[in-house]
Amino acid sequence: MQIEHGRRVRRRRTLIASGAGAAVLGGVLVLLPWDGGDAPPPAPGPAALARSAVTTGAPAALGDLAVLIGDRETHLRAHPLDGASWAVLGAAYVERGRRTADTTNWPEAEKALRTSLKVGAERNPRALEGLAALAVARRDFPSAKKWGESAVKAAPKRWTAHAVLIDAYTGLGDQEGVGRALDKVMELRPDAPAVGARAAAVYRDRGWREDAAARISDAAAAAEAPAERAAYLEQAGRLAFERGDREEALRFFQEALRTDPDQRAAQAGQGRTLAALGRTTDALSAYQAALAKRPAPEYALELGELYESLGLGQAARVQYDLLRERVRASGAAGGDEELVLGRFEADHGDPASAVRRLRAEWGRQPGTAVADALGWALHRAGEHEEALEFATIATDGDKGGGVRSALYVFHRGVIEKKLERYGPARRHLREALMINPYFSPLRAPEAERALAELGEPSVEDPPGA
Secondary structure, three states, rough: OOOHHHHHHHHHHHHHHHHHHHHOOOOOOOOOOOOOOOOOOOOOOOOHHHHHHHOEEEEEEEEHHHHHHHHHHHHHHHHOHHHHHHHHHHHHHHHHHHOOOOOOOOHHHHHHHHHHHOOOOOOHHHHHHHHHHHHHOOOOHHHHHHHHHHHHOOOOOOOOHHHHHHHHHOOOHHHHHHHHHHHHHHOOOOOOHHHHHHHHHHHHOOHHHHHHHHHHHHHHOOOOOOOHHHHHHHHHHHHHHHOHHHHHHHHHHHHHHHOOOOOHHHOOOOOOOHHOOOOOHHHHHHHHHHHHHOOOOOHHHHHHHHHHHOOOOHHHHHHHHHHHHHHHHHHHOOOOOHHHHHHHHHHHHOOHHHHHHHHHHHHHHEEEEEEHHHHHHHOOOOOHHHHHHHHHHHHHHHHOOOOOOHHHHHHHHHHHHOOOOHHHHHHHHHHHHOOOOOOOOOHHHHHHHHHHHHOOOOOOOOOOO
């Protein structure tokens, strides 16, 4: 009997070994019973790690994405009717474009995802969800809503489809939709770090700073993959900076970069924080390094304004030219960068052009960030009464603007000062500097000057002045 038992064990091991080769499809390790004694099972390879990330809404490492993309492209040349692999390839392109700001990934992603819809299963929530994520990356929130809702209809219990709708509804200013989508995600997958990160972003937009910080801290602690943990540390750094805690923000950004050196958003955050700490040489180096690998237009705007605050106008203009170039490239790939371009034109270009662009953006996707930018552009173009209407939307929690943004409140205070509403102007300028005294190298000093011009309220002023 012992001999027969030994034969059965050897036969079982042989079957597992041969089955494991078939189980690695496209670099994805299918977990089988491990019978290797005390030694641990082999770690999943780069393609498996990237696929796990892109199919569960988590950030993926750039090196792993490159392996996954190459692997799926090779596989699909031999199996062009594999709809599931087309969906994975499209999701990988979306994630690589998001991480690198290389918009040439977007047409490739769209081609792969639409091919998945064409050749894949009749109900294909992965491809629909991928198209929603692509639309979010392009800042096309109406399309993101359409694709995301289609994905939810195809697979109501697929939590990642509800998660991408959070981004879509946020961009459209639909706070009720955001709440419904977040509730569903937390019902379906309450323990996932990616869900905690989504919740933190929503709480931040609602002005729940402590809750947001707690959720993102938990998400970073629970994340196992370095790229995912680094992304959540970067998010924690942004939250810390927004509340004016420079030292804590810098610690988060530095830890994110140690965890994943390709985390360029953290490098830009490092530049932002070092500038606030007065370490301008280090700040410039950090921004330049971030832009070299991830030339996002918003980083170029931030660096340009830092140069401008230092009196380096020519260096600032170089960054503003880069911003325009990146906006054009994004537009050619189907992206919508009207928000960042409108913000740039309002302060450094043509305010009337900014108003035209941002009015159209507001008509299409009326999010809080667009309300703030349009209000400021109207002010810069001399339309102060209408400007205040939009600044109020961006800063009044009852109207959807619950986020505690020093920049938004500063904009409202300056507009109120121009309209000679000195009491509200004084309150809002003080609030901006209380939220974050270092919110902008150009605008924070302007807030201080405006407050000094207003002075203290007179004993003869009406109550609330």
